[in-house]
Amino acid sequence: MATGTAVDVVMPQMGVSVSEGTITKWLKQEGEAIEPDEALLEISTDKVDTEVPSPAGGVVQKIMAQEGETVPVGTKIAVIAPEGEAGEAPAEAPPEPATAEAAEEAEKASGAEGETPTEAEAEEAPPAPPQAEPESDGDGRREGKFVSPVVARIASEHGVDVSQVEGTGRGGRVTKKDILKFIESGAPARETAPAAPPEAPEAPAKPTEPARAAAPAGAGETVEPMSAMRKGIAEHMRRSLDTAAHVTTTFEVDLSKVVAIREGLKREYEQRHGVKLTYLAFIARATVDAIGKWPWMNAELRGDSIVVKNYVNLGVAVALEGGKGLIVPVIKNAEDLNLLGMARAIQDVADRARSKKLVPDDVQGGTFTITNPGGYGAIHGTPIISQPQVGILDVEAMVKRPVVIEDEAGKDAIAIRPMMNLCLAYDHRLVDGAYAAQFMRDVKTNLQSWDEAAY
Amino acid sequence: MEPAYLLNLGRTPYLEAWELQRSLAAAVSQGAIPDTVVLLEHPPVVTLGRRTDKQEVHVPEDAEVDVVETDRGGKSTYHGPGQLVCYPILDLNRHGRDVKKYCRDLEEAVIQTLAPFELEATRIDGLTGVWLKGTPPTPPHALSGATPPPRKICSIGVHISRWVTTHGYALNVDLDPAPFTQWITACGLEDAAFTTMASELGRPLSVDEVRLHAATALEHVFQITFSELPAGEGAGLWEQPLHAELATRR
Numbered sequence: 001m002a003t004g005t006a007v008d009v010v011m012p013q014m015g016v017s018v019s020e021g022t023i024t025k026w027l028k029q030e031g032e033a034i035e036p037d038e039a040l041l042e043i044s045t046d047k048v049d050t051e052v053p054s055p056a057g058g059v060v061q062k063i064m065a066q067e068g069e070t071v072p073v074g075t076k077i078a079v080i081a082p083e084g085e086a087g088e089a090p091a092e093a094p095p096e097p098a099t100a101e102a103a104e105e106a107e108k109a110s111g112a113e114g115e116t117p118t119e120a121e122a123e124e125a126p127p128a129p130p131q132a133e134p135e136s137d138g139d140g141r142r143e144g145k146f147v148s149p150v151v152a153r154i155a156s157e158h159g160v161d162v163s164q165v166e167g168t169g170r171g172g173r174v175t176k177k178d179i180l181k182f183i184e185s186g187a188p189a190r191e192t193a194p195a196a197p198p199e200a201p202e203a204p205a206k207p208t209e210p211a212r213a214a215a216p217a218g219a220g221e222t223v224e225p226m227s228a229m230r231k232g233i234a235e236h237m238r239r240s241l242d243t244a245a246h247v248t249t250t251f252e253v254d255l256s257k258v259v260a261i262r263e264g265l266k267r268e269y270e271q272r273h274g275v276k277l278t279y280l281a282f283i284a285r286a287t288v289d290a291i292g293k294w295p296w297m298n299a300e301l302r303g304d305s306i307v308v309k310n311y312v313n314l315g316v317a318v319a320l321e322g323g324k325g326l327i328v329p330v331i332k333n334a335e336d337l338n339l340l341g342m343a344r345a346i347q348d349v350a351d352r353a354r355s356k357k358l359v360p361d362d363v364q365g366g367t368f369t370i371t372n373p374g375g376y377g378a379i380h381g382t383p384i385i386s387q388p389q390v391g392i393l394d395v396e397a398m399v400k401r402p403v404v405i406e407d408e409a410g411k412d413a414i415a416i417r418p419m420m421n422l423c424l425a426y427d428h429r430l431v432d433g434a435y436a437a438q439f440m441r442d443v444k445t446n447l448q449s450w451d452e453a454a455y
Numbered sequence: 456m457e458p459a460y461l462l463n464l465g466r467t468p469y470l471e472a473w474e475l476q477r478s479l480a481a482a483v484s485q486g487a488i489p490d491t492v493v494l495l496e497h498p499p500v501v502t503l504g505r506r507t508d509k510q511e512v513h514v515p516e517d518a519e520v521d522v523v524e525t526d527r528g529g530k531s532t533y534h535g536p537g538q539l540v541c542y543p544i545l546d547l548n549r550h551g552r553d554v555k556k557y558c559r560d561l562e563e564a565v566i567q568t569l570a571p572f573e574l575e576a577t578r579i580d581g582l583t584g585v586w587l588k589g590t591p592p593t594p595p596h597a598l599s600g601a602t603p604p605p606r607k608i609c610s611i612g613v614h615i616s617r618w619v620t621t622h623g624y625a626l627n628v629d630l631d632p633a634p635f636t637q638w639i640t641a642c643g644l645e646d647a648a649f650t651t652m653a654s655e656l657g658r659p660l661s662v663d664e665v666r667l668h669a670a671t672a673l674e675h676v677f678q679i680t681f682s683e684l685p686a687g688e689g690a691g692l693w694e695q696p697l698h699a700e701l702a703t704r705r
Contacts, residue, residue, distance in 0.1 A: 015553030024505040039616070042505060042526070047583040048554040049505050049528035050615040231458070232486035327487045363485040364617060 007056040009078040011071050014045050021045050022070040023077065028060045034080065035332055036311060037365040041078070057311055057333075058082040082310075177304075240387045245428035248382040251440045255398055255418045257450045258282045265339075273340060280316075280372055281343035283395055283422070286446035288312050288334045288342075291368060294439035296431055298367050300388045306430060311335060315366030315386060316346060328386065330366040370395060374420065383425045390430050393443075394423035457549065459679035460488060461670055464495035466536060469502065469523050476621045479544045484619045490549070490679055493542040494666050497534035501639055504529040504612055511640040518638060527622035529583070529612035531639045537630030537651070539662045540623070541669060543677070547618040550677055558583050558611060560676050561624050565609045567672035568626065568665065574655055576608060585609035585626075587650060606650035610641070626669070629653035629660045 011021050021043040028034050028041070036057040042049050061081035065071050165182045167174035217223040226234070262277055269277040291298045291312055299308045314334040318327050329349035331337070337345055349362065369386050374397035381394040398420045407413045422443065426436045464472070472495060482488040499520040501512065504527050511531045514520060520533075534540055541564075547557060562578050565585040569576045576585045586605045609626045632649040635641040641649065653660045670681055 015555045017555055018553070044505060044528050045554050046558050047529040047611050048558060048613040048615055049526060050554065051617075053617070232489070236486065327482070327485060363481055363487075 005082065006061060007058075007080045008076045009040060009052070009055060009080060011043065011065075011073050011075045011077055012050075012052060013073045014043075014048075014050060018045050018073065020070050020072045021050075023065050023067050024049060025067060026063060027051075028054075030060050030063050032060050033083065034058065034060055036309070036313075040080075054080055056080045056082070236387070237384050240384050243387055244385050244390075246382070246385065246425055247428045247433065247436070248423055248425045249433070249436055249440060250380060250421055250423045251444050253420050253422055253444045253447050254403070255279070255420050255447060258447055259398075259418050261450055261452060269340065269343065273344065275340065275343045275347055277339075277343050278346065279398065279420075280370070280395060281339060281346055282447065282450070283393075283443075284314060284316070284331075284334065284346065284370055285337070285339050285342045286443050286450075287368070287370065287393055288314060288337070289446055290439055290442035292335065293442055294435060296435060297391045297426070297439050299390050299430060300367075301390075301427070301430055302388070309367045311367070313365050313367045315369035315389075316349060317369060317371035318350060327363065328366060328369060329362050330364065332365070369393070374398065379421050381423050383423065385425055385427055391424060391426045391436075394425070396421040396423065456674075456678055456680045458489050459674075459677075459681050460491040461681035461683045462491065462493045462495075463666060463683060464493060466498055467495045469497050469500045469521065469534065472497070472540075472542070473523075473525070473621075476542050476544060480616065480619045480621050483544050483546050484617055486546075490543070490545045490677070491684075492544070492670070492673055492681070494669060495540050495542075496536050496538060496662055497540055499533075499535040499634070501531060501533050501634070502527075503531050507531045512638075513640075514638045518634075520634070520638065525612075525614075525622070527612040527614045529610070530641070532610050532612065532625065532641050533634040533639060534625055535630050535634065537628055537653075537662065539626045539628050539665050539669060541626070541673070542623045543620060543673065545620045545677065547615065547620060552618055554613070554615065557613065557620065561611050561613075562609075564669070564672040564676040565624055565626055567675060568669045569608070569652070571668050572652060572656060572665075574608075574652060579605060582644075583611050585611075585624075587655060604648055606648045606655075607641075607644070608650050608652065608655070626665065627651040628662050628665050 014021060022045070023041060024044045025042045027039050034040060034054045034057060036055070037053045039051040040054040040060070041052050043052055044050075058080045059082075060078060062079040063077070064079070065075070065077040071077060165174045165179050167178055215223055258279065262279065262282070266277050269275045295308045295310075296306070298312055299306055301307075311332075312334045314331045315328040316331065318329060329352070331342075331345045331349060334342065334345070352362065366386060366389060368389055369392045371381075371383055371392060372395045373381055374395045377397045378394075379396045379399065381396065383392045383394045385392050398418050400416050401419045402414050403417045403419065404412055405415045405417070422440065424436060424440050467475075472493070476493065479488070479491050479493070483491060499518075501514055501520055501522045503512065503522070503524045507530045512522070514522060520535075543561070545557075547553070550557065550560070559578070562583070562585050566576045566578075569585070574587065575589070576587055579586050584607055587608055588605050609624050611624045612622050614621045627650065629651055632651055632654075635649040652665070673679070674681055
């Protein structure tokens with residue numbers, strides 16, 4: 001997966017007329033590890049304390065404002081370094097520039113970064129908590145500039161040296177538009193860089209929808225108003241279909257080996273670890289493993305950027321009884337979990353969902369979702385992606401079916417096998433059919449040739 | 456008008472209510488339930504905000520009161536029976552992502568709650584909360600003839616995570632305001648006077664008489680319509696059958 005670069009944390013914008021914030025408490029200290037979206041500090045404005053989540057995972061490399069300090073919105077207050085790079089110097093100072101031009105550029109870049117207010121994204125509206133540089137998961141800084149994966153790809157395709165392109169993005173960053181323009185112009189036409197980006201206006205508050213009149217009941221009909229939860233789900237599902245280019249692909253998987261292994265481990269898990277070993281745990285483990293090889297399944301489209309996460313926060317959809325709604329608790333850093341850990345984590349979130357113990361952190365920041373209608377006997381589905389994720393895996397019922405296999409002698413035979421369909425819905429805007437199919441092939445292979453030692 | 460849930464609870468221990476708030480905030484944050492407002496009373500408790508100075512707290516050793524450190528904004532305060540505590544769990548993504556506006560909105564809701572009692576409350580710039588100015592209709596100030604200082608009737612303290620609010624306001628309905636000054640230097644305000652609706656009106660008043668007005672004011676200010684949840688199972692909201700039942704309501 002992509003290794004990140006150091007990510008700055010800035011004082012977030014907490015309101016139109018809020019120009020500064022006071023740091024009340026650092027919840028993490030320098031040198032401590034932090035997960036993406038984990039609360040990093042608390043800030044105070046007026047009589048309101050707000051948790052500021054970390055824009056990235058890694059290690060708190062540097063804290064640049066102390067508790068009690070009041071700093072203007074947009075001020076850099078901390079640096080999060082990717083894990084394993086904590087000891088290195090922060091990537092603040094760009095490498096020695098080769099030319100005077102580059103020096104000027106680099107200066108512009110670092111100046112803009114330290115001082116200008118954060119560029120609030122007016123549409124996508126990630127709220128005040130500091131946003132990681134959308135491209136920070138990609139190639140990172142080159143010559144003091146951020147280069148997004150998209151730009152890097154376009155540059156390499158056209159043999160363009162990115163450092164020659166004038167960036168108009170934040171901190172002098174080269175945007176996709178910049179590089180395309182550069183290529184079109186066919187010459188390194190230097191334009192004057194614009195002044196500091198204007199502060200984007202706050203996203204306008206959503207106009208309150210006028211209350212819809214209740215539909216009149218016809219003969220033989222009963223009418224009840226939609227619950228608020230139903231409305232919320234309706235809105236999200238509709239928006240997802242309007243956003244993503246949904247495609248579903250179905251794979252059938254022979255679970256013979258998983259069934260056998262589960263039979264062997266079930267008791268031990270229950271007695272020694274107090275954990276119920278479900279098929280879902282196997283599938284989750286196999287999926288997370290395959291995501292490692294197909295990182296775009298775990299990405300997000302943010303504007304024109306492809307943001308790849310180097311962690312897997314696995315959402316597990318839990319249906320409410322009677323089809324009245326659903327909640328999706330998230331297993332954080334699922335890539336760290338072996339089969340036992342995964343089984344335990346699934347049990348944990350399910351238990352906590354039922355015993356009021358879920359906290360906001362438990363339902364936020366999912367990067368890929370698994371849903372499990374197979375428990376009710378479904379054998380095929382076309383699920384809707386949970387935005388802004390790129391994929392959702394539908395786990396269907398395991399059914400004993402006659403299948404044609406090859407026996408030891410290489411002859412065709414009919415056998416009874418526990419078969420399961422796995423249906424993946426993916427966003428074709430980012431993921432192409434071949435990519436999705438290869439991802440699913442690997443999930444299937446992981447399950448059919450389950451390697452106990454590896455998991 | 457967006458639909459919202461209202462939970463009317465009785466006297467609820469502070470920590471229990473805090474846990475409920477966090478659980479509700481999780482659900483609101485994910486859109487599993489709409490904005491939810493909890494109205495309740497607390498047994499006597501002194502709570503410390505993130506910005507509480509040690510000198511503010513001088514609770515006598517024999518006082519029967521818990522002291523709890525919280526994650527809300529502001530300084531120390533006191534809660535006790537006779538005070539209406541309001542915890543709006545709102546997703547500010549729906550109400551303008553602005554912490555200052557939210558504080559002003561809460562103040563507005565309290566001002567509108569007091570209006571039906573003919574109590575004219577105001578804001579004071581830079582001192583979040585709701586205040587009464589002018590001469591109260593009853594002693595002691597009426598006797599002395601002097602213009603009394605502004606009196607605080609409602610304190611505000613809020614916590615936000617992912618733009619979902621917890622904590623809220625505490626409106627003094629009918630209680631002895633002595634703890635605000637004797638036990639703590641409430642809100643870090645050295646010479647502030649604290650008052651109650653009852654002492655301003657010169658008659659006893661129950662928290663229940665105020666609940667409905669508080670709810671109506673919140674509906675008006677935040678453009679929401681409440682449907683009330685059964686309070687008994689409030690803390691067990693995550694038990695799925697109940698949750699499903701809640702989802703079928705309205």
